[in-house]
Amino acid sequence: MRYLHRTGVSGGGAPQRTKLSLAKYGRKWGDLDGAQKKSIKKEEAAQYVWVNRHDLLAVFSVGCKKHVLTYNDPSGHVINQPCDPCSEVLDDKRFRNALRRKMPSEEHMRFAPTQYRPDTLATVWTMQMGVRQLVQSVRSRIRHFFTLHKDNDIFLEFARMAISGELKGHDALLSLVEFEVRRFQRLHAGKSLRNIQYGQPISELMNIMANTSPQCYRLFCAKFGGKTPRSIR
Numbered sequence: 572m573r574y575l576h577r578t579g580v581s582g583g584g585a586p587q588r589t590k591l592s593l594a595k596y597g598r599k600w601g602d603l604d605g606a607q608k609k610s611i612k613k614e615e616a617a618q619y620v621w622v623n624r625h626d627l628l629a630v631f632s633v634g635c636k637k638h639v640l641t642y643n644d645p646s647g648h649v650i651n652q653p654c655d656p657c658s659e660v661l662d663d664k665r666f667r668n669a670l671r672r673k674m675p676s677e678e679h680m681r682f683a684p685t686q687y688r689p690d691t692l693a694t695v696w697t698m699q700m701g702v703r704q705l706v707q708s709v710r711s712r713i714r715h716f717f718t719l720h721k722d723n724d725i726f727l728e729f730a731r732m733a734i735s736g737e738l739k740g741h742d743a744l745l746s747l748v749e750f751e752v753r754r755f756q757r758l759h760a761g762k763s764l765r766n767i768q769y770g771q772p773i774s775e776l777m778n779i780m781a782n783t784s785p786q787c788y789r790l791f792c793a794k795f796g797g798k799t800p801r802s803i804r
């Protein structure tokens with residue numbers, strides 16, 4: 572039933588909220604305070620002609636007799652016919668109008684009037700809002716990424732290991748990688764490398780290297796940049 576896919580209200584057929592609030596408070600819905608609005612919502616629910624059951628994808632009359640008429644049609648098929656009050660909802664002009672309203676686009680559905688969203692459910696909906704699109708976009712990005720880099724799976728694996736914490740204990744390696752990435756980012760953005768700093772673990776290693784084997788350290792610097800001898804304390 573498309574009607575239930577489109578609307579979040581729990582019933583219909585009651586007079587408009589503005590009509591109810593004018594009758595009760597002599598003011599429009601928009602001018603009511605919180606407590607008054609609550610009261611009008613209850614009044615509205617009390618005047619529902621039909622009830623929407625989204626969990627069952629079914630609409631019942633408020634006067635539902637709680638039984639269905641079951642019979643076999645001439646070809647032997649079992650027909651379940653709703654009770655009389657429920658059948659009458661189908662003929663209700665207000666219900667037919669509600670059915671006729673068009674399905675808004677997903678974009679516009681995000682802006683469904685909040686006054687017709689039950690507060691508790693609204694929290695659940697807000698959490699889910701846009702989640703489907705987000706999941707889809709992330710999924711397609713990941714797929715795109717792996718298609719582009721299918722020959723670099725060793726680096727993807729490295730990234731995965733680094734993120735998942737499997738490289739714990741390899742702090743010098745990680746801080747060297749971190750430094751190199753930062754350095755390339757700066758160079759790429761045309762920024763200077765002034766004040767760029769090595770992380771503690773690799774910095775310590777370089778100090779030890781420079782003090783124990785200057786030759787070895789020079790080689791290291793030729794490959795990985797490294798601190799100038801002057802900045803080594």
Ligand SMILES: [Zn+2]
Binds near residue numbers: 632638
């Ligand atoms: Zn019924």
